[in-house]
Amino acid sequence: MANHTAPLRGPFRPPHRGAAPRQKVLPVARVSLLIPSHALPPFSYRIPEHLVSEVRIGMAVVAPLSGYGRLGIVVGFEEDGDRPLKEIRALAEGLSLPGNLVKLCAWTAGASALPLNAVLRMALPPGLSTSALQVHDPAPDWPWRAGSIVSRTQLRRVLGGEGLKAAEEAGRIVFAPAPPVRRNIEWAVAEDEAYEVPSRASRQRALLEALVDHDSGLPVVGLLEAANAGRDSLRRLVRRGAVRIEKRPEPLSVSYTRGSGSGLAEYEEGAKRALARGGAWIWRMPNAEGVAAAAAVARCAVRRGEQTLVLTPEIGAVERLVEEFERLLPAGLTVASYHSELGRDRAAVHEAARLGEVDVLVGTRVAVLVPLARPGAICVMDEPNEAHRASPGYEGVPIHVREPAIARSRIEGDAAVVFFSPFPSLRLYAPESGVLRLPAIEADWWPAVSVVDMRGTGAALSSTLLAACRRTIQFGGRRRRVGVVVNRLGHAASLSCARCGFVWRCPACAFPLALRDTVGKSLSCNRCGTDEGSARQCPNCGSGRLDRTGLAVDKVRAGLADALGVEVGVSTADKREGEDGSVVVGTARRMLEEEWDLVVVPDADSLLFGAAGTAEKGFRLLYAAAQASRDRVLIQTRQPEHHVLQAALRGDYEAFAASELPKRRSLGYPPHAHLAQITLEGSKETVRRTVESRLRPILGDGVEMLDPVPFPGDGVGTAWRVLLKSRKRGALAEAAALVARIAAETRGGGSGLKARIDMDPEEV
DNA sequence: AGCACGCCGACT
DNA sequence: GTCGGCGTGCTC
Numbered sequence: 001m002a003n004h005t006a007p008l009r010g011p012f013r014p015p016h017r018g019a020a021p022r023q024k025v026l027p028v029a030r031v032s033l034l035i036p037s038h039a040l041p042p043f044s045y046r047i048p049e050h051l052v053s054e055v056r057i058g059m060a061v062v063a064p065l066s067g068y069g070r071l072g073i074v075v076g077f078e079e080d081g082d083r084p085l086k087e088i089r090a091l092a093e094g095l096s097l098p099g100n101l102v103k104l105c106a107w108t109a110g111a112s113a114l115p116l117n118a119v120l121r122m123a124l125p126p127g128l129s130t131s132a133l134q135v136h137d138p139a140p141d142w143p144w145r146a147g148s149i150v151s152r153t154q155l156r157r158v159l160g161g162e163g164l165k166a167a168e169e170a171g172r173i174v175f176a177p178a179p180p181v182r183r184n185i186e187w188a189v190a191e192d193e194a195y196e197v198p199s200r201a202s203r204q205r206a207l208l209e210a211l212v213d214h215d216s217g218l219p220v221v222g223l224l225e226a227a228n229a230g231r232d233s234l235r236r237l238v239r240r241g242a243v244r245i246e247k248r249p250e251p252l253s254v255s256y257t258r259g260s261g262s263g264l265a266e267y268e269e270g271a272k273r274a275l276a277r278g279g280a281w282i283w284r285m286p287n288a289e290g291v292a293a294a295a296a297v298a299r300c301a302v303r304r305g306e307q308t309l310v311l312t313p314e315i316g317a318v319e320r321l322v323e324e325f326e327r328l329l330p331a332g333l334t335v336a337s338y339h340s341e342l343g344r345d346r347a348a349v350h351e352a353a354r355l356g357e358v359d360v361l362v363g364t365r366v367a368v369l370v371p372l373a374r375p376g377a378i379c380v381m382d383e384p385n386e387a388h389r390a391s392p393g394y395e396g397v398p399i400h401v402r403e404p405a406i407a408r409s410r411i412e413g414d415a416a417v418v419f420f421s422p423f424p425s426l427r428l429y430a431p432e433s434g435v436l437r438l439p440a441i442e443a444d445w446w447p448a449v450s451v452v453d454m455r456g457t458g459a460a461l462s463s464t465l466l467a468a469c470r471r472t473i474q475f476g477g478r479r480r481r482v483g484v485v486v487n488r489l490g491h492a493a494s495l496s497c498a499r500c501g502f503v504w505r506c507p508a509c510a511f512p513l514a515l516r517d518t519v520g521k522s523l524s525c526n527r528c529g530t531d532e533g534s535a536r537q538c539p540n541c542g543s544g545r546l547d548r549t550g551l552a553v554d555k556v557r558a559g560l561a562d563a564l565g566v567e568v569g570v571s572t573a574d575k576r577e578g579e580d581g582s583v584v585v586g587t588a589r590r591m592l593e594e595e596w597d598l599v600v601v602p603d604a605d606s607l608l609f610g611a612a613g614t615a616e617k618g619f620r621l622l623y624a625a626a627q628a629s630r631d632r633v634l635i636q637t638r639q640p641e642h643h644v645l646q647a648a649l650r651g652d653y654e655a656f657a658a659s660e661l662p663k664r665r666s667l668g669y670p671p672h673a674h675l676a677q678i679t680l681e682g683s684k685e686t687v688r689r690t691v692e693s694r695l696r697p698i699l700g701d702g703v704e705m706l707d708p709v710p711f712p713g714d715g716v717g718t719a720w721r722v723l724l725k726s727r728k729r730g731a732l733a734e735a736a737a738l739v740a741r742i743a744a745e746t747r748g749g750g751s752g753l754k755a756r757i758d759m760d761p762e763e764v
Numbered sequence: 765a766g767c768a769c770g771c772c773g774a775c776t
Numbered sequence: 777g778t779c780g781g782c783g784t785g786c787t788c
Contacts, residue, residue, distance in 0.1 A: 030776095033776090036777085064775095066778050067775095152777095161778080
């Protein structure tokens with residue numbers, strides 16, 4: 001491992017396609033200062049004579065703001081103007097980013113309506129301290145010694161603002177941004193074999209015995225635990241010269257592969273093709289096979305001397321994938337994981353990746369911006385999973401990771417990005433997206449499918465359903481289990497006919513209409529605000545039995561427990577009870593992680609047509625439900641012939657895509673056009689005024705704005721949603737970024753306004 | 765007039 | 777993040 005403060009000089013590698021082209025250096029640099037919580041635009045600084053030859057795009061520099069040195073990244077150059085400019089003070093080379101990564105950050109900032117400095121921060125080592133200064137030449141009355149690291153606040157307290165500035169100017173203290181230092185751990189090493197352990201000192205003997213086979217020693221913490229000894233016994237051994245204690249840096253969480261690569265042959269050809277051509281690819285296959293296919297991509301990249309980035313939706317999946325890669329990939333390659341639970345290690349992994357010491361980096365969405373010395377391939381596992389998008393307030397970019405992944409492949413010399421899923425998102429699969437396709441691998445096994453037609457029934461659970469559950473759990477021999485997938489926890493927002501299953505939809509958007517009040521059955525569109533009045537009877541079959549769509553977890557659970565006479569477990573995000581029982585009810589996210597003998601979906605219609613979901617999400621859920629069943633999948637529906645349901649239960653993605661893609665185009669969904677969903681929190685008056693006076697006048701050409709509608713599920717009416725729509729993503733992101741700025745300006749006081757921006761949301 | 769306090773905008 | 781400017785409102 002290279003030292004953090006040393007200039008960035010990796011081991012020699014042949015030229016790779018990620019190399020940034022040499023930039024002509026002008027005497028003025030644009031610098032994006034890394035000040036959190038402030039969306040400062042990049043500022044211009046003069047480059048001092050002695051640094052002109054060294055400064056390049058991506059270089060970390062120290063530049064003054066209000067007289068204090070701040071860390072920034074050079075993001076561009078410009079000609080010298082008339083304005084007197086401050087000078088860049090120093091370089092912080094060990095923290096620099098490759099020039100291409102700055103381009104990627106700029107693209108990502110534009111696409112996500114985030115300030116550039118916030119995105120650059122995500123690409124830099126985590127835990128980077130931007131407030132530490134090193135004391136170089138202390139004045140006689142200072143309390144610090146030369147070389148010590150002191151925080152800015154402490155320096156201010158002692159020296160005062162002016163004193164701090166003067167000391168920095170004079171070079172007595174130097175701004176020293178650095179990633180968190182790796183801890184040292186104590187190791188015990190056996191020294192003198194001749195030492196005779198006193199007969200009663202059994203702990204000391206145990207310690208020596210544990211150490212005897214380890215010439216290079218053992219970490220102290222583990223050793224004490226293994227020998228069931230305390231620190232005192234060890235100290236005695238040290239005093240007698242039998243053992244010495246050494247401090248060594250904690251090991252990097254980079255592991256080595258130990259497989260043969262023999263299980264990867266099946267995917268070799270596809271991997272080669274994607275890497276040879278580069279660009280974005282969809283590789284449709286069962287999720288279980290994706291691991292080996294991604295390993296094949298990684299091996300192919302390694303052969304080309306390149307690194308692979310593998311992105312998974314969840315942290316748990318990262319750890320599983322690392323283990324699988326260790327087993328599958330030929331021995332001697334390095335694999336490392338990167339996610340938000342990694343702690344101090346993460347900065348070390350970041351550096352190892354940046355220096356090219358990691359062959360395969362497996363991480364969550366936060367890893368998409370990690371610099372790589374030799375980028376070759378990006379694998380996005382389980383592509384449609386929405387955990388690939390950061391929710392506001394959580395770590396990572398708040399857009400789906402597929403977007404920066406594609407941008408990265410383009411920017412970094414056409415590296416390959418491969419999206420894995422049996423049912424990729426239609427926005428990628430649409431021919432207009434320009435994403436190439438590798439030959440699909442279809443599931444080689446499919447469960448038996450039972451469809452129960454619920455038209456005309458009032459009961460939530462059919463006798464067919466109950467009989468299937470009984471048959472499964474009463475089966476002799478091996479214990480069998482039933483998983484019941486329910487879509488929602490509380491109340492559904494849409495209205496459907498209890499007789500034929502008709503769902504009220506907005507004539508303009510084709511979205512299910514939201515049920516405003518359950519008694520009067522008044523309907524309106526959450527998307528465009530259209531008010532559709534009250535529903536009296538079903539326009540399809542004339543029935544007056546109208547009910548809100550969807551069954552809730554607790555209702556199904558109680559119904560099953562009652563009818564089957566067994567304990568029924570529950571597994572949802574915030575309630576887990578009796579999960580190892582024979583029958584478990586839960587939400588899809590939880591339930592479809594494991595396998596069941598019988599998977600039951602008592603209300604497929606709410607998955608497919610409910611307000612919370614779209615046909616696309618419903619298709620994936622039913623498909624995944626089938627894949628999670630060892631034996632049979634049973635679903636209840638009032639629209640048994642619906643093509644999405646039929647296609648899902650056959651596992652026929654192509655048929656589903658062929659019927660849904662034209663709808664996407666006519667409705668103007670990505671990739672045909674882009675949406676920005678802006679949620680504004682504030683009084684109706686404030687929101688309306690802001691939208692009309694500040695937002696509407698500045699909308700760029702081709703950006704359409706729909707009127708604010710109350711945010712669904714917000715009963716108090718303090719949250720409003722505005723949709724922006726455009727064929728041009730850039731224009732849309734600009735408008736969205738402006739909203740963020742306006743909201744930041746009007747915060748506080750009676751006119752308080754909070755904004756949240758979702759670019760290209762999955763559901764609207 | 766003199767001063768504390770909070771808000772706002774500039775800082776390159 | 778840090779600063780100074782300015783208006784408000786209070787005290788001397």
